[in-house]
Amino acid sequence: MPPQARTSTPPLDANDLHESMESRFEAVEEQFREFGQEHVLRFWDRLDTPGREGLLAQAERLGAGLGRWTEAWRSSHERAAGTPAGIEPLEGAIALPSRGEAPGADRKSAREAGEELLRTGRVAILVVAGGQATRLGFDAPKGAFPLGPVSDRSLFELQAQKLRGLARRYGRSLPWYVMTSAATEAPTRALFEANDWWGLEPEAVHLFSQEMVPAFDANGHAVLETMGRIFESPDGHGGVIPALARSGALSQMEARGIDTVFYYQVDNPLVRMADPVFLGFHRDRGAEVSCKVVRKRDPMAKWGVVARVAGRPGVVEYTELGDAERHARDDSGELIYWAGNIAIHVFDTAFLRRMADNADRFLPYHLSPKKVPTVDDSGIPLAPAGPNAEKLERFVFDALPEAERVCVVEADAALEFSPVKNAEGDESPQTARRDLMAVYRSWLDAAGLGEAVEGQQVEIDHSAVDGPEEALAMGARQLEEARDWLHCATEERE
Numbered sequence: 001m002p003p004q005a006r007t008s009t010p011p012l013d014a015n016d017l018h019e020s021m022e023s024r025f026e027a028v029e030e031q032f033r034e035f036g037q038e039h040v041l042r043f044w045d046r047l048d049t050p051g052r053e054g055l056l057a058q059a060e061r062l063g064a065g066l067g068r069w070t071e072a073w074r075s076s077h078e079r080a081a082g083t084p085a086g087i088e089p090l091e092g093a094i095a096l097p098s099r100g101e102a103p104g105a106d107r108k109s110a111r112e113a114g115e116e117l118l119r120t121g122r123v124a125i126l127v128v129a130g131g132q133a134t135r136l137g138f139d140a141p142k143g144a145f146p147l148g149p150v151s152d153r154s155l156f157e158l159q160a161q162k163l164r165g166l167a168r169r170y171g172r173s174l175p176w177y178v179m180t181s182a183a184t185e186a187p188t189r190a191l192f193e194a195n196d197w198w199g200l201e202p203e204a205v206h207l208f209s210q211e212m213v214p215a216f217d218a219n220g221h222a223v224l225e226t227m228g229r230i231f232e233s234p235d236g237h238g239g240v241i242p243a244l245a246r247s248g249a250l251s252q253m254e255a256r257g258i259d260t261v262f263y264y265q266v267d268n269p270l271v272r273m274a275d276p277v278f279l280g281f282h283r284d285r286g287a288e289v290s291c292k293v294v295r296k297r298d299p300m301a302k303w304g305v306v307a308r309v310a311g312r313p314g315v316v317e318y319t320e321l322g323d324a325e326r327h328a329r330d331d332s333g334e335l336i337y338w339a340g341n342i343a344i345h346v347f348d349t350a351f352l353r354r355m356a357d358n359a360d361r362f363l364p365y366h367l368s369p370k371k372v373p374t375v376d377d378s379g380i381p382l383a384p385a386g387p388n389a390e391k392l393e394r395f396v397f398d399a400l401p402e403a404e405r406v407c408v409v410e411a412d413a414a415l416e417f418s419p420v421k422n423a424e425g426d427e428s429p430q431t432a433r434r435d436l437m438a439v440y441r442s443w444l445d446a447a448g449l450g451e452a453v454e455g456q457q458v459e460i461d462h463s464a465v466d467g468p469e470e471a472l473a474m475g476a477r478q479l480e481e482a483r484d485w486l487h488c489a490t491e492e493r494e
């Protein structure tokens with residue numbers, strides 16, 4: 001190529017810079033005033049040049065969504081709280097085989113259909129990992145949390161092992177789409193790189209980021225985190241749908257002939273990754289969205305339930321379920337609203353596209369009261385004692401009522417659901433490790449190794465053995481033969 005004549009713009013002098021900044025400021029101020037949010041600029045005169053540059057860049061980026069978010073805050077306040085009208089129990093869920101509602105033959109054909117999808121490259125795996133792990137109080141992305149009962153392997157590594165197990169079984173790498181947020185993107189990428197993508201093909205792992213949104217005070221004013229920074233937080237797990245479209249991930253799936261997306265949350269170490277039976281039921285039933293649910297026995301368990309709302313399938317949050325519905329039981333003593341949502345779904349790619357094209361209509365923002373850092377009127381940092389702001393969050397299950405058909409499949413919580421939410425107590429690392437080990441023990445029993453590891457901490461490498469059938473098929477009746485995939489320790493972890 002012939003060398004091209006270089007044209008260069010003369011550098012701006014200090015006066016030009018000042019003028020350009022002032023005119024940008026005026027444009028931003030006008031835009032923010034239009035939505036009653038110009039107060040975020042009130043400390044402008046007290047900011048130095050880098051501080052002004054930072055605030056301007058942020059305000060310019062947020063400007064495009066400001067009207068939408070201000071309006072979302074207002075309309076959320078107007079929406080009636082309480083139990084949604086017209087709630088009915090769910091019918092037609094595929095219950096556990098022990099309940100005899102889905103005969104073995106159905107499951108077998110569902111498994112075959114699911115395995116065919118996996119073998120022919122029609123499935124992508126999608127994990128939402130943009131949350132801030134506030135309850136856990138963990139300073140890094142939650143996926144980096146060391147959960148392995150023996151090896152301390154992280155949640156991400158555990159999931160990567162499962163993906164390697166799937167690649168081994170189905171003869172191809174499944175693409176893994178990992179949603180991060182501004183809060184988790186850089187450390188997540190660094191972690192994947194530092195660990196050589198845990199043996200996965202790097203080109204099969206796709207990191208993409210969700211949107212960040214402002215939070216509002218009781219008067220609907222965007223909260224300032226510092227004098228020169230507007231507070232922002234990730235837009236909820238429902239942000240995954242527009243983020244898939246915005247990042248190009250959805251187009252990439254479409255171009256590759258992927259029509260089935262297996263969705264889960266990063267903090268559930270028991271997730272049965274790309275469960276072929278679940279995938280197969282989704283296809284066999286002609287569903288656009290499928291949900292795994294677990295049977296709620298304690299009415300006070302804080303899970304949302306899959307139910308019918310105004311005739312459509314939907315998830316009713318724990319806080320929205322009235323006392324009467326929460327405690328209602330049928331003749332056999334089971335809770336009527338029993339189908340606890342565990343945030344494991346299958347989505348059709350075409351459905352995700354339809355939702356993404358109309359995200360503001362189908363995925364409303366919900367308000368979540370939170371304690372966020374801020375400043376007082378003199379610009380002095382404040383540490384609020386209680387919630388002082390409402391974050392805006394989208395929920396992925398809000399898309400459910402829009403699906404032409406929804407398939408609901410019951411799972412056994414002991415085998416598939418034990419999330420890491422809190423630092424201690426229920427749904428903590430301790431309970432998740434305990435439940436994970438119980439699953440491993442049941443596999444080892446199947447392999448005839450149960451007694452040999454009695455009283456020990458156990459952990460299994462999913463890339464080699466992923467389930468009781470595989471444990472059995474390994475024929476590893478001697479402990480020594482299992483050393484490649486089984487890790488044991490006599491000491492209990494802290």
Ligand code: UTP
Binds near residue numbers: 264
């Ligand atoms: P949670 O709200 O239960 O977990 O989100 P969290 O956000 O990590 O922790 P807290 O609430 O601050 O204590 C459930 C799942 O949704 C993802 C989380 O990463 C987790 O996998 N999530 C949540 C996002 O990806 N983005 C969000 O904006 C919120």
